[in-house]
Amino acid sequence: MTTSTPSPLSSEVLLLVGPPGAGKGTQAEKLARARRLKKLSTGDMLRDHVAQGTALGQAAKTVMDAGELVSDALIIEMVRGELSRQPTVRVLLDGFPRTVVQAEALDALLSELGAAITAVVLIEVSADELVARIVKRAHEQGRTDDDEETVRTRMQVYSDQTAPLIAYYEGRGKLRRVGGIGKVEEVFARVSEVLL
Numbered sequence: 001m002t003t004s005t006p007s008p009l010s011s012e013v014l015l016l017v018g019p020p021g022a023g024k025g026t027q028a029e030k031l032a033r034a035r036r037l038k039k040l041s042t043g044d045m046l047r048d049h050v051a052q053g054t055a056l057g058q059a060a061k062t063v064m065d066a067g068e069l070v071s072d073a074l075i076i077e078m079v080r081g082e083l084s085r086q087p088t089v090r091v092l093l094d095g096f097p098r099t100v101v102q103a104e105a106l107d108a109l110l111s112e113l114g115a116a117i118t119a120v121v122l123i124e125v126s127a128d129e130l131v132a133r134i135v136k137r138a139h140e141q142g143r144t145d146d147d148e149e150t151v152r153t154r155m156q157v158y159s160d161q162t163a164p165l166i167a168y169y170e171g172r173g174k175l176r177r178v179g180g181i182g183k184v185e186e187v188f189a190r191v192s193e194v195l196l
């Protein structure tokens with residue numbers, strides 16, 4: 001008699017990149033479920049630390065509320081802790097990396113773990129649409145980093161510090177561009193298609 005053992009899943013690392021309000025979080029949830037990946041959102045991890053009042057959370061809160069980035073060193077250590085805990089690296093990273101320094105650290109960390117980036121999905125949305133969405137979300141969720149001034153800062157931080165990742169991953173043949181306007185399901189269909 002034969003017993004069938006499920007074949008072990010191989011490692012997979014997907015990244016979602018896009019400006020604040022592009023819908024990364026929503027797509028991340030769906031994509032992680034569809035591909036059986038663990039979703040790691042640095043924004044969620046940080047908000048947990050803030051809610052629990054840890055030392056890290058206390059250090060991060062002021063920076064987050066101002067719409068600036070938490071230090072690379074702190075973020076990299078937080079992600080390293082999570083990734084090293086995975087038996088097989090099957091993750092969807094949302095909101096990380098956000099700087100080229102973080103991207104380089106991620107490459108090094110993955111190679112230590114015997115994994116590599118599978119693909120990077122860039123969700124593209126126009127600036128006007130983004131502002132409208134974020135202001136709406138501020139009212140719905142009461143996030144303290146969603147007031148207008150802070151949103152403007154976060155947009156600026158994205159274009160200065162995070163947008164350079166587009167060239168970084170394009171140069172490595174990893175980038176897949178997806179239009180982020182439309183219904184959640186429509187965008188998800190596009191995301192799924194570029195990952196085929």
Ligand code: ADP
Nearest residue numbers: 020042043063064067068069070075095096098
């Ligand atoms: P959004 O998805 O709305 O762009 P996130 O929830 O990912 O925002 O992040 C909220 C805040 O947490 C950021 O504005 C920043 O202060 C901090 N943060 C999250 N991820 C990172 C990161 N990788 N590097 C530095 N700061 C981060």
